[in-house]
Amino acid sequence: MRLPHPFAAACEELGLSALLSAQQLSASSQGLLKMRDSLSPQLGLAVDMLCLGRTVSLDAAQDTFGPNLVDWMGSTGLATVTDSSIQLPNRRLVGHLGRLVFVGPAGSNAHGYYGPDSVGLGKLLLNARGRCLDLFASTGAQSVLMARSGDEVDAVEINRELKGVFELNTAINGCDDRVTALWGDALRVELTGPYDTVSLNAPLFPSFGIEGVDQAADGGATGNSILRQALKRCELTDHGRIFSTMTTVGSPGRPELDWLAQLCRQLNLAFQVIPTGIGRLDGQSRFSAELVDTLAESSSTSADTLTQRLRAHWDTHGIDRLFFCLLVGGRATGSKATVTVLSNFEGGRGWWIG
Known part of the structure; x- marks a missing residue:
């Protein structure tokens, strides 16, 4: 022992x-x-x-x-x-569902980010089993959690600056012999599936076409561009499961999920969507103001200029909400390649704002 x-x-x-x-x-x-x-x-x-x-x-x-x-x-x-x-x-110790892990500073959207979505995703992974894959592993919080009940974990992270703290976390949790770090782009690195459990926490911040957002946080125009590509790489066993964070734009009560439904049909997957929060995109809400400030800082553009550009973009595309979700999915049975929303989107705050 x-x-x-x-x-x-x-x-x-x-x-x-x-x-x-x-x-x-x-x-x-x-x-x-x-x-x-x-x-x-x-x-x-x-x-x-x-x-x-x-x-x-x-x-x-x-x-x-x-x-x-x-x-x-x-x-x-x-x-x-x-x-x-x-x-x-540059590090702080947190208790991640029974594991001790070092992560980045509070409020950081990259370089060791850890927030409420990390906790929510971790709760879904408490019974991880078999061969596990942790895409966008960061400091390894989900990797060491999955190693507790799974057989082995392949962890993929592009930021080699996190190598030291990742190895530190696997060592202090006694699972460095069951976690293999794959340092590279999660959309390109060679994987050795199929996997029984997949954790996927891709960059989620929506840039709405604004250039200059930190790549470690930029989820593309709608917040799920990287997620879409990553899901195509998740080779599952017959009873394998995918657990993921997600953001997506939409209008009141209607998150844009057509892209996910199309992906399910292409890959023969079925997903359940668990709503966790909503942010109003109208240029006036506190959420909008904080999001604009973050984009302005990343892109070196004034907040006033960005507010006008973003409001025009949101009006043109009929967008006035950003939805935060957790996904649970696996192989579809028969012809049931579907997306099921488990409850109404009624409230809650954005993960990385507020």
């Missing part, structure tokens, strides 16, 4: 693993901030350093984790260590 990684064992002993698992505070830091002052000194220091990105005393960190683990954090590049302090500048 494999012994726990020393870092995981230390987090368990401090109570940090239990705290993150019980509260499920991973998608944001707000809950941790609210309870920070009520924590014991050592647990509070661990939260400050590992979860909130705060600089802490090197002596206090060594007292809490021991000199060997502090040296390990520095040698892996996880932490910046000086003669008197230690800080994790």
